[in-house]
Amino acid sequence: MTRQPEAAAMLERLLAGVPLLDHSAEHLLEVVAVLESYGEVLDAYSRNLIHQAQREFLNPFPVLRFLNGEVTPQRLWRHLIHDRINFEYAEYCQRLMLWHGTGGLDAYLDSPAFRQHCAVVIGHKRRRDPLLALLDPLFPEFLPELIRSAATASALGQFWRVMSDLFLDLAASHRRGEVATIAAVVAFIREGLVAAAGQPICYAVELDGVPFEILPPAAGLTFLSDVAVPYVEAVFLRGSPFLGTVSFNAQARQIPIDQACFQYGALYADPLPTMGAGIPPSLLMQDMSRHLPAALLQVYRSRGRGEGDLRVKICASFQKAMFCVTNAAIDGTFPHPLSSSDPSEQQANRAYAMAWIERLRVARIDCLPDRLAAAAG
Numbered sequence: 001m002t003r004q005p006e007a008a009a010m011l012e013r014l015l016a017g018v019p020l021l022d023h024s025a026e027h028l029l030e031v032v033a034v035l036e037s038y039g040e041v042l043d044a045y046s047r048n049l050i051h052q053a054q055r056e057f058l059n060p061f062p063v064l065r066f067l068n069g070e071v072t073p074q075r076l077w078r079h080l081i082h083d084r085i086n087f088e089y090a091e092y093c094q095r096l097m098l099w100h101g102t103g104g105l106d107a108y109l110d111s112p113a114f115r116q117h118c119a120v121v122i123g124h125k126r127r128r129d130p131l132l133a134l135l136d137p138l139f140p141e142f143l144p145e146l147i148r149s150a151a152t153a154s155a156l157g158q159f160w161r162v163m164s165d166l167f168l169d170l171a172a173s174h175r176r177g178e179v180a181t182i183a184a185v186v187a188f189i190r191e192g193l194v195a196a197a198g199q200p201i202c203y204a205v206e207l208d209g210v211p212f213e214i215l216p217p218a219a220g221l222t223f224l225s226d227v228a229v230p231y232v233e234a235v236f237l238r239g240s241p242f243l244g245t246v247s248f249n250a251q252a253r254q255i256p257i258d259q260a261c262f263q264y265g266a267l268y269a270d271p272l273p274t275m276g277a278g279i280p281p282s283l284l285m286q287d288m289s290r291h292l293p294a295a296l297l298q299v300y301r302s303r304g305r306g307e308g309d310l311r312v313k314i315c316a317s318f319q320k321a322m323f324c325v326t327n328a329a330i331d332g333t334f335p336h337p338l339s340s341s342d343p344s345e346q347q348a349n350r351a352y353a354m355a356w357i358e359r360l361r362v363a364r365i366d367c368l369p370d371r372l373a374a375a376a377g
Helices: 005-015 026-053 073-080 087-100 103-109 114-127 130-138 142-175 184-194 223-238 281-289 292-302 306-332 344-360 368-377
Strands: 203-207 210-215
Touching: 005 306, 005 344, 026 087, 026 142, 026 203, 026 210, 026 281, 026 292, 026 306, 087 142, 087 223, 087 281, 103 114, 103 142, 103 203, 103 223, 114 142, 114 203, 114 210, 130 142, 142 184, 142 223, 184 223, 184 306, 203 281, 203 306, 223 306, 281 306, 292 306, 306 344
Parallel strands: none
Antiparallel strands: 203 210
């Protein structure tokens, strides 16, 4: 693999602790500003997912789940005319995490301990809800799956709460002059991830004044290994096929049989068709367009078709930013310090980096440094 020029160049940078994205004033503005807008959007996404996990728990028909409990004529009208945040994208990411099912969270959701928690809460709920009392014996896996979905929504909401604060703090640090290079951006995000690594992920609901644990502290679930890493796997890398871009006909063989081979995540997405109908990232780009800092919006207006292809430009900047976030995650999870002089530790770091490069080298590396793009060409 490393005989390929772009892979060798990426390996060299990762092992040297050099960001995959080259530093320039334009790159710095794009990454920090787009992450600031992303942080604003994640704040809304986080609040809604946590609301759903708490207030729409075991609701088979949560038709008002995107209103955050504020059901007013004005909110309903804005929802209907689409003058709102697209919480559908947050739900898309939550379902990806549940479907791809990697990491400690997924392992716990399939454990006997989780099954026992489900049985207790379903037993309580059935006594007060005739519909659930009817559905449970007819479809015994339906309610546990609703609880798995709610648990994933809560975990993702907690993860995004941390990331939202991190990205907004990054923007504030940049304005104070404390973050002035792409390397400093990667380091800032890495330190934020490491600081939150051991933060517990817990989830409980209260029904009729009685608390029920769904993800108890005893499960030992933590921010980095059990939620952040599965999130990167599901959303940055694997994703899901976008309707209208590939054939879902099994005979056409356009979709891999193995989910682990999916390459539909944020790091692989083509910025052009992501604006098509039915493409979930288009919802995120629309949300981010509402929160763009003035400096970045001015840059976009000066390029190409101005605001005519605004969302495509946001998508391209977003990919640069996500390479920085992925870079920070890789740097923060190397098995050994990059400064180690122990040959066995150096080899372990090299193998870890090569595993990442095997996947990243076929991503949208055209947004990375010129020498990598030249090597790829």
